[in-house]
Amino acid sequence: MKYIFCFISLIVFSPSLNAIELLNVSYDPTREFYLEYNQAFSKYWKEKTGEEVIIKQSHGGSGRQARAVIDGLDADVVTLALAADIDAIAQAGLLPVNWQSRLPMNSSPYRSTIAFLVRKGNPKGIHDWGDLIKPGIQVITPNPKTSGVARWNFLAAWGWALKNYGEDDKKALDFVKKLYRNVPVLDSGARGATTTFQERKIGDVLINWENELLLAIKQFPDEYEIIIPSLSILAEPVVALVDKNVDRKGTRSVAQAYLEYLFSDEGQRIAAKHFYRSSNPEILAEFKTRYPEIKTFTIDEVFGGWSNATKKFFDEGAIFDQIYLN
Amino acid sequence: MEGNTRFRIFRPPKTNSATNEPIYIRFLLILIMFIFFILFLLMPLITVFYEAFKHGFSMYLNALKDPFACDAIILTLSIASISVPLNLIFGLATAWLITKFDFYGKSLLVTFLDLPFAVSPVIAGLLFVLLFSPTHGWFSDILRFFDIRLIFALPGMVIATTFVTLPFIARELIPAMQARGNQEEYAAITLGASGWKTFFNVTLPNVKGALFYGIVLCNARAMGEFGAVSVVSGNIKGKTSTIPLYIETLYMEYKTQAAFALSSLLTLLALFTLFIKKCIEFSYKKRI
Structure with missing residues (x-):
């Protein structure tokens, strides 16, 4: 019986071996947003490079997620609720302390x-x-x-x-x-x-x-x-590449593209659709009725x-x- | 008159006055039992199935066909199918050691055997993180050198599950083995049987019922485990999310019906387990 299960699990898990797999460790309310964004990015990356990319998600309280990454959860990218949590990961030595200046808009896409x-x-x-x-x-x-x-x-x-x-x-x-x-x-x-x-x-x-x-x-x-x-x-929720993990897994280029695509017009529109205020003023204006001035x-x-x-x-x-x- | 005496013969013997409580106390006790039974067992059970089927059977099936749900089911079954055999070996060895031999520290071993029952599963999970974390765990250098991932991956989840379910089989076997005593083994050995032969032909068949029961319980607990596994899983959807973890995820994603559909599946697995247990008990009794 157990051999059958092992066999089944081998079959089920094996397709992921052929494709590049990214792990995005994120916080709670982004579940629905990243579900759609991941599909959009996979399509974009396939068209651009011909490579299959599967993005796995883990969600939870931001601090708890940062803790898990510090403890060894293999995140390629972290997309957390606040800079302090990524700072904690940086202090553990998994990414450089100047991470916030590596992406546009202070690494805060939405x-x-x-x-x-x-x-x-x-x-x-x-x-x-x-x-x-x-x-x-x-x-x-x-x-x-x-x-x-x-x-x-x-x-x-x-x-x-x-x-x-x-x-x-x-x-x-x-x-x-x-x-x-x-x-x-x-x-x-x-x-x-x-x-x-x-x-x-x-x-x-x-x-x-x-x-x-x-x-x-x-x-x-x-x-x-x-x-x-x-x-x-x-x-300003923030995103960052986890250098230690992407270098070990050899996923740096695709992980970097994954984060950069968040700042593209399509990424911004998906974010706006999922109730985030875009960091791009033009896109924000498109969704003016939904987001009253505050x-x-x-x-x-x-x-x-x-x-x-x-x-x-x-x-x-x-x-x-x-x-x-x- | 004659019929009356015959009737009396079939009456049960008069009960002891100590157990012959006044009617209202008996009624009260039964009432309390029923309230607890309905409130704590029956109602939650009904709720699970009611919520699962609230939006129709097709929605129920859709919830179970969700690829992440399938991954969760397969993962849960894989974990159980690895950790239960591990526990079987451990349980048999421990019970055999404890009941057939005398040695120093035996009572200490028996006490430690219950540790997984006493320690909160969350703490167990955290302990494994501290031990096996590839960044700062005790074994981080070795793990990094060989590029092995234990926690936030299948092995860590198997370890955590095995730890939590460790006492189940041993705890079932020990009383059964103690009740049997050592005479039959002595007889076998006197007749020239080897150690292994004695074990497989005498010791094992004698405790078959208890052994099956232990396996069944252990399996039920392994599939339902949440706390320890939650800490070491990292909760990656479709990868390290077991049925209980995925139920929580679904609930958090406002997919209440899907959450209850998966809950009902887990409940059915548990009920099925109890059913097997009853079958074993029944066949066991019949043979005696």
Whole structure:
């Protein structure tokens, strides 16, 4: 019996031996996007070089995925939620520390921002960040220790509080503290948080990627609505080549092309179709109706980049730990 | 009068007063049992099949025909078909050692045998990552030198599954072997049988029932394992995604029906396993 199974598995796995195989280790909400993008790229690469390329996907919370790559998951490319996670992979020596300057647009092919999802009719009257700390409001946001979007959420809230309370760090801390007091459960990833809000019906408002929320609305158009806050953060998910792995597997050229194609018009259009804001202004204009204008700040402007923000907020014993442990 | 006495003869012997509880206590106990049975066993079981077939049988079939689902099914069966035989060898050897011989540290061995039951599967998975990670694991130099990938690939998943299911077969065999004692083996050896011959003709047939039962349980657990495998798999769709892992992935991708379709398949495998177990028990009893 077992020989039959081994034989079957040999047959099934063998076709992949003839083609080039890439592994893209990505974060949660890109599942649907990369499904379509991978097909488009395979077609493009076949036409250009005649080579078959199969792209395998692994998805999960951004931090967890980075950890897996550091532990030896054979990713050719990583397409994660935030630069800090790829920085961690760089620190482990798998790719050079200047990775972000190797691709256009700071290695960020598609953008998103942080918005709210509420139940239809907005029964709790949530319109801006300030409404989230009202007593009795349950806020769903994942765990910043494991999830990329959770960090963006945290920083967006902090940034809004800074602007709103006259750039006072103490008042911002107080605001974020109150906000997290309203969080009943911290999921490990963006999709897990969405599932908690939608399927388990927990919470009054979900803070998440705009793209994740647009996808959720598409699945259940009559049950939810999106609220765009007065100010939010410009979230720039990033992509990078994992040099150590591509050199060992001999896949550098195709992996590089895979990432570069993300910045092409077709790649940008697919991203826009899957609810990401294009980093190309012309493509973004094509999809104007879907993406309302939103006032945003970047992490560099307000927090001086990811490494500073990580140190201040998310490291062991830093502000998030202090807030959540108390 | 005569009929009455005959009736009395067939009545069961009067029960002991200690077990003769008042009617309401008996009723209460039965009620509690039923509530638990319905709430924790029957309802989830029904939900799985209800959700799986909610959008019709053709959708159900489509969900199972999905190439990633097929890969997951094949991977799960491959892992089980490797780790169960490994466990069979280990279980037989350990049970034989423990029941037929006396040595120092035996009770320690018995205690350690239960370690996979006691340790959370997630921790087991992390331990294997720490050991076999090609970047910073204990054996990273060797693994890198020979360009071998253990974790985030099939071997690591087999190792993790084998670890988690390690006690099943041994735990079934030990009581069965202990109950039999050593006399028959002594007799065989006295009559001039070699060690292997004794093992295959005396020891093994004596514990056949327990052995099959152990294999069946071990197989069920191997196919359903989530925690440890999740840590060492890297969850690459169509490559290192087993049935339980792929169910989670499907659920995350809003493909609820497909997730439940695959769940129902896993449930059917489990029910089938229990069915085999019952058959074995039945034939075993009949022979005795």
